[in-house]
Amino acid sequence: MNTSFSWIKDYVPSLDCTAQEYMDAMTLSGTKCEGYKAFDANLDKIIVGKINKIEKHPDADKLIVCQVQIDENGTEVQIVTGAPNVKEGDKIPVVLDGGRVDGTHAKGAQEGGIKIKKGKLRGVESVGMMCSIEELGSDTNMYPDAAADGIYILSDNPDYKDAPVGSDAVELLGLHDVVFEYEVTSNRVDCFAMTGIAREVAATFDKELKLPDVKETGNDEDVNDYIKVSVEDSKLCPRYTARVVKDIKLAPSPEWLKRRLASVGIRPINNLVDITNFVMEEYGQPMHAYDLDTIGGKEIIVKTAKNGEKFVTLDGQEHELDDTMLMISDAEKSIGIAGIMGGENTMITDDVKTMLFEAATFDGTNIRLTGKKLGMRTDAQAKFEKGLDPENAIAAMNRACQLVEELGAGTVVGGVVDIYPVKREGVTIPFNADKINALLGTDIDEETQVKYLRKLDLDVDLANKEIHVPTFRQDLLRPCDIAEEVARFYGYDKIPMTLPKGAATSGGYSLKKIVENKALDAAVAYGFDEGMTFSFESPKVYDKLLLSENSPLRESIRISNPLGEDYSAMRRSAVGGMLTSLAINYNKRNKDVRLCEMANVYIPKALPLTERPEERMLLTMGMYGEGDFYTLKGIVDGIIGETGLNGKTVYKADCDTEFLHPGRRANVYYSDKKLAYVGELHPQVQKNYEIGERVYIAVIDISTVLELLEAEPQVRYEGIAKFPASTRDISLVMKDVILAGDVEEAIRKNGSSYLKNVELFDVYVDSKLGLGQKSLAYKLTFMASDRTLTDEEVNKSMDKIIAALEDMGVSLRK
Amino acid sequence: MQDLDRILKDAINKIEESKDMDALSDIKVKFLGKKGELTSVLKSMKDLSAEERPKVGQMVNEARNNIQEKLDKKKEEFEKAILEKKLAGETIDVTLPGKASKIGHLHPNTSTLREVCDIFIGMGYKVVEGPEIEYDYYNFEALNIPADHPAKDEQDTFYISKDILLRTQTSSVQVHEMEKGELPIRMISPGRVFRSDEVDATHSPTFHQIEGLVIDKNITFADLKGTLQEFAKRLFGEDTRVKFRPHHFQFTEPSAEMDVTCFKCKGKGCRFCKGEGWIEILGCGVVHPHVLEMSGIDPEEYTGFAFGVGLERISLFKYEIDDMRLLYENDKRFLDQF
Structure with missing residues (x-):
């Protein structure tokens, strides 16, 4: 929404402030002003001049030398110009020596404008410059009478031809004006209109509001003799008003009307179009004009379209309709898409003689949905979507007819067609100044509160302690809404700042968040940078990750309206995002990259989704460069320990994660529950992501960690060993398919309660051992808490261990 | 007796002049050893009278102690000098790089989030989370956004089905918390939210919000202002000022937007704040009574x-990051700066 200073002052004539003061005050009272532009910011010393004499330039064919009168006393300056369109006697805008214009004719506005100094053109002195409309910061759209290519000849315009020589040309052209841009919130439908903003201005600055004085219009004929209107669905069209204008005389609008429209960026066209645009801006009520002679049966029917119906709008586009879309029809055909755009078949042309004016109220949601389905977005639609006040429709209609009469654009036929079965009534809200103060934390007396509210045209009934809200304030429904009105005009900045009283509460993180933070901090301590990736990904990722057709990871939740296929699947694994991030790093030649992400994955209970899915928090880690499988395995153990799971993890080669190297992947178990997996990336996947180094991936399921933590015993101090430990080193030989984890498990199982620690210190493969054989060397530590163990006791345990190992094909290395 | 004096003087001189530990050993042998000079004086005592003997004996002992003391002192000096020399020889270049393994870095969002959480935890707020894939009811309806509200349009919201969507705001967690019926409430809820915005320098279809909610008896708009001022000062510095502007949100009334003075120019106006001196930082308001009613809280009793x-x-403002896309690219050279 834009308004100009000049237009607002039409309704708040006593307003007296600078543009900056206006913007600040309006923003603080709730009409957020996003910025403003002063049209004359770069215009200085520009007056109305008159060309008294034109001579050829002695040395240049394309230049002429003009003697230009710059005041009423006959003072002349000499100006050299290349403009082709001037003649002696013309009045033109002249920027005097040392003045400033907004830009150049060819390039338009320049930052800070351009200073004009006297100089010589091909040896002939030139003092000042005659201006085109572009040099004055506007264009021929807004000033249709200005020359498209040359100096703006003011004397060709009947409104300007009598301007005194030497007078302010910027003033004459209405350019001492400022346009403000607002961000109006969706609840303030009334503020998408000049009069609505003006009401806020008057309240903000405590000035008088003068709304247009609309007089009765129309001749002694009856509109009902011209047109019959029926509305089939009054829910979709709560009010339809129509009037008829005959003997239309299309002409340019007077300058004041053109200037008002131009000041908010609307291009003046002709009197009829300009009147509808003006009223739409002034009242926020869109209007439409039909050529009455094209309306079949002289009848308007408001009804929904037929499914599959084709319709051509006045922009020449054909649309296919459905039966939810509200149409304006005549006795034979559709003639307009209600609230969005009229039809080509009934549009106003230069030959129009009689027209039908329509000002209606339509259901905002229906208009919005129709516009969306048709891919249309018109100014009228934008207004209707907000849900307009039906009371406003008739006001706008009568205002438009008044302008038709004032401008002599035609003869208004007497009477109004007004289909308005259910009159909209304003709501009544209880008013209690004390309660408002209690909610705001203020101490504003009732009289002051009432003053603010009445300034907004709210009808405060103090006897009954209630407020009758006019229909244009659809946003005011409850006492809290009234409290906001009071707060706005008291000033949000004046409301005190306090802290909540009442009982103290104990704050803190949830256990889940604490565990997440611990895991993340541990990963960071191990050199991992924390990254973040999107929660949705492309389903193409599944092929890149070599997922088989029936992989559950393909069973992802799909967004019905994604930004594109690449963002359509809610991820069940963050590995795709991780690999993309690693690939970005590899591509940028970053070395030794370690990344992790703490994020949810989404696991549907059934597809399509009928209830909320399970969201599991995973810590996903990926790295390339320094380190290998065992590095990451050690880190995973470290992080799991850091979360509070102090027992031992078990790694099993039963991992079937398809994007990992089949010989280098493991599931991680804790108390027989799988809580993580770790592995080297499958070389094909590595290639698919164009990463030129081996990649290692680990995923820890934080949700499982939390479940396990519930059963995790409290850490207890066990005392420090008082008696020395006995250690035994054993070197074992076995087939290389036997897993170290199984060997260790056998040792632990058979080592008695005295076996406190098993440490693998060497892995050895050599041809001397025989083909397909390997050697593992362990250091075993035995200890008792109450005495020093004897050799016999330790030997007994060792014998049992060795016997068990031999049973599984593992022998002592001789 | 003159002998004794001479011996003592001689010994002290020699100790003074000695150059190293070896010299000290020699002196010790020469004067205090079994065949040393003091020993010979003692031996010569047999020639003295019974009265004189203890006297001389005492004097010899004093001289011995004296010499020993001087020797010890000198020895200490030599030891100290030797240590100093050794240490000097062990000097290293302390400006060479350290050897510790590199640690990683938290994402700037996480660093910021933890700061925010710490501030509110200190004021007694719980940190709670809610589902990212949410029912329409919690994301919209229970927040006073009725079925035909424009904010519900598909252009803003990602839908899974008619009733299930990707939450567009962490405000949905408010509703879950209020439904528990445990009052008073002081909570913040950080988390991912989703809006159907194309990726560019200032937009991302996935981003994060922190929702805050306080429900208690006699909570006022002034309390909201005071709390958020406290938050702003803690997060951006004690000299930060706040400004509240009226705004509109469906689930609060009165509603406001809060600006803080630009952290760079402190409100004077600079390129960073586009000359305004203020930066819009959050939306807030008094909880709409209808929202309380829908979650079973009596708005006459609680606000x-x-x-x-x-x-x-x-994060972008705090760390002066000029492109939001950097936050989701995970370039190590970016992440390592935080």
Whole structure:
């Protein structure tokens, strides 16, 4: 929404402030002003001049030398110009020596404008410059009478031809004006209109509001003799008003009307179009004009379209309709898409003689949905979507007819067609100044509160302690809404700042968040940078990750309206995002990259989704460069320990994660529950992501960690060993398919309660051992808490261990 | 006796002049040893009278102690000098790089989030989370956004089905918390939210919000202002000022947006704040009574306030990051700066 200073002052004539003061005050009272532009910011010393004499330039064919009168006393300056369109006697805008214009004719506005100094053109002195409309910061759209290519000849315009020589040309052209841009919130439908903003201005600055004085219009004929209107669905069209204008005389609008429209960026066209645009801006009520002679049966029917119906709008586009879309029809055909755009078949042309004016109220949601389905977005639609006040429709209609009469654009036929079965009534809200103060934390007396509210045209009934809200304030429904009105005009900045009283509460993180933070901090301590990736990904990722057709990871939740296929699947694994991030790093030649992400994955209970899915928090880690499988395995153990799971993890080669190297992947178990997996990336996947180094991936399921933590015993101090430990080193030989984890498990199982620690210190493969054989060397530590163990006791345990190992094909290395 | 004096003087001179530990050993042998000079004096005592003997004996002992003391002192000096020389020889270049393994870095969003959480935890707020894939009811309807509200349009919201969507705001967690019926409430809820915005320098379809909610008896708009001022000062510095402007949100009334003085120019106006001196940081307001009613809380008895902060917005401003896409690219050279 834009308004100009000049237009607002039409309704708040006593307003007296600078543009900056206006913007600040309006923003603080709730009409957020996003910025403003002063049209004359770069215009200085520009007056109305008159060309008294034109001579050829002695040395240049394309230049002429003009003697230009710059005041009423006959003072002349000499100006050299290349403009082709001037003649002696013309009045033109002249920027005097040392003045400033907004830009150049060819390039338009320049930052800070351009200073004009006297100089010589091909040896002939030139003092000042005659201006085109572009040099004055506007264009021929807004000033249709200005020359498209040359100096703006003011004397060709009947409104300007009598301007005194030497007078302010910027003033004459209405350019001492400022346009403000607002961000109006969706609840303030009334503020998408000049009069609505003006009401806020008057309240903000405590000035008088003068709304247009609309007089009765129309001749002694009856509109009902011209047109019959029926509305089939009054829910979709709560009010339809129509009037008829005959003997239309299309002409340019007077300058004041053109200037008002131009000041908010609307291009003046002709009197009829300009009147509808003006009223739409002034009242926020869109209007439409039909050529009455094209309306079949002289009848308007408001009804929904037929499914599959084709319709051509006045922009020449054909649309296919459905039966939810509200149409304006005549006795034979559709003639307009209600609230969005009229039809080509009934549009106003230069030959129009009689027209039908329509000002209606339509259901905002229906208009919005129709516009969306048709891919249309018109100014009228934008207004209707907000849900307009039906009371406003008739006001706008009568205002438009008044302008038709004032401008002599035609003869208004007497009477109004007004289909308005259910009159909209304003709501009544209880008013209690004390309660408002209690909610705001203020101490504003009732009289002051009432003053603010009445300034907004709210009808405060103090006897009954209630407020009758006019229909244009659809946003005011409850006492809290009234409290906001009071707060706005008291000033949000004046409301005190306090802290909540009442009982103290104990704050803190949830256990889940604490565990997440611990895991993340541990990963960071191990050199991992924390990254973040999107929660949705492309389903193409599944092929890149070599997922088989029936992989559950393909069973992802799909967004019905994604930004594109690449963002359509809610991820069940963050590995795709991780690999993309690693690939970005590899591509940028970053070395030794370690990344992790703490994020949810989404696991549907059934597809399509009928209830909320399970969201599991995973810590996903990926790295390339320094380190290998065992590095990451050690880190995973470290992080799991850091979360509070102090027992031992078990790694099993039963991992079937398809994007990992089949010989280098493991599931991680804790108390027989799988809580993580770790592995080297499958070389094909590595290639698919164009990463030129081996990649290692680990995923820890934080949700499982939390479940396990519930059963995790409290850490207890066990005392420090008082008696020395006995250690035994054993070197074992076995087939290389036997897993170290199984060997260790056998040792632990058979080592008695005295076996406190098993440490693998060497892995050895050599041809001397025989083909397909390997050697593992362990250091075993035995200890008792109450005495020093004897050799016999330790030997007994060792014998049992060795016997068990031999049973599984593992022998002592001789 | 003159002998004794001479011996003592001689010994002290020699100790003074000695150059190293070896010299000290020699002196010790020469004067205090079994065949040393003091020993010979003692031996010569047999020639003295019984009265004189103890006297001389005492004097010899004093001389011995004296010499020993001087020797010890000198020895200490030599030891100290030797140590100093050794240490000097062990000097290293302390400006060579350290050898510790590199640690990683938290994402700037996480660093910011933890700061925010710490501030509110200190004021007695719980940190709670809610589902990212949410029912329409919790995301919209229970927040006073009726079925035909434009904010529900598909252009803003990602839908899974008619009733299930990707939450567009962490405000949905308010509703879950209020439904528990445990009052008073002081909570913040950080988390991912989703809006159907194309990726560019200032937009991302995935981003983070921190929702705050306080429900108690006699909570006022002034309490909201005071709380958020406290938050702003703690997060951006004690000299930060706040400004509240009226705004509109469906689930609060009265509603406001809060600006803070630009952290760079402190309100004077600079390129960073586009000359305004202020930066818009959050939306907030007094909880709408209808929202309380829908969650089974009596608005006549309880009032409250709520606020919502964009985490990325704060991160971008705080660290002067000029492109939001950097936050989701995970380039190590970017992440290592935080």
